[in-house]
Amino acid sequence: DAGVTQTPRHEVAEKGQTIILKCEPVSGHNDLFWYRQTKIQGLELLSYFRSKSLMEDGGAFKDRFKAEMLNSSFSTLKIQPTEPKDSAVYLCASSAGHNQAPLFGEGTRLSVL
Amino acid sequence: GEKVEQHESTLSVREGDSAVINCTYTDTASSYFPWYKQEAGKGLHFVIDIRSNVDRKQSQRLIVLLDKKAKRFSLHITATQPEDSAIYFCAARDNTGNYKYVFGAGTRLKVIA
Numbered sequence: 001d002a003g004v005t006q007t008p009r010h011e012v013a014e015k016g017q018t019i020i021l022k023c024e025p026v027s028g029h030n031d032l033f034w035y036r037q038t039k040i041q042g043l044e045l046l047s048y049f050r051s052k053s054l055m056e057d058g059g060a061f062k063d064r065f066k067a068e069m070l071n072s073s074f075s076t077l078k079i080q081p082t083e084p085k086d087s088a089v090y091l092c093a094s095s096a097g098h099n100q101a102p103l104f105g106e107g108t109r110l111s112v113l
Numbered sequence: 114g115e116k117v118e119q120h121e122s123t124l125s126v127r128e129g130d131s132a133v134i135n136c137t138y139t140d141t142a143s144s145y146f147p148w149y150k151q152e153a154g155k156g157l158h159f160v161i162d163i164r165s166n167v168d169r170k171q172s173q174r175l176i177v178l179l180d181k182k183a184k185r186f187s188l189h190i191t192a193t194q195p196e197d198s199a200i201y202f203c204a205a206r207d208n209t210g211n212y213k214y215v216f217g218a219g220t221r222l223k224v225i226a
């Protein structure tokens with residue numbers, strides 16, 4: 001079975017650029033999560049979709065971060081404009097629903113110069 | 114909303130000994146608790162979970178205990194092996210709202226041969 005697929009695995013951006021990260025969830029999963037992982041802050045929720053509807057938009061991340069799910073098999077996370085403090089690993093996860101553990105992709109490591 | 118505290122930031126054990134990682138949560142309504150393992154440069158890998166209708170679950174060398182009164186759950190890794198060395202994350206599903214997952218800060222486990 002295909003797991004969660006994230007592309008690219010690595011991204012390097014200049015400050016002020018727009019970058020788009022991609023995620024393909026496990027087929028049939030209804031819930032999709034975007035997390036940011038840093039050593040200091042740990043795992044922070046950016047967005048959460050259920051059946052393509054946005055359930056949570058991560059509060060503090062609203063202004064420059066936008067996640068979309070145009071169909072059930074593909075999601076994007078846009079960061080615009082990027083700042084050096086956005087350097088982190090971005091993780092996408094999907095779940096079949098309540099009481100089913102989210103399954104994670106391998107992540108995208110973003111470096112903003 | 115839910116908060117999860119993971120008590121051990123690092124843990125070292127000798128090969129063959131048991132390792133115990135403890136987490137506490139704040140929301141009495143939380144009912145589902147997955148655990149994840151993360152190896153260097155990879156995403157989070159689901160290892161075991163527990164639902165609030167039981168207080169113990171075992172999968173091979175992994176045991177999860179849940180104490181709902183104390184709002185505490187723990188991961189026990191028995192007969193540890195060097196390949197168990199990784200960062201382990203506990204999580205709780207936030208039932209007060211939209212069912213997102215809240216993660217602990219992670220425990221870096223080192224198994225010494």
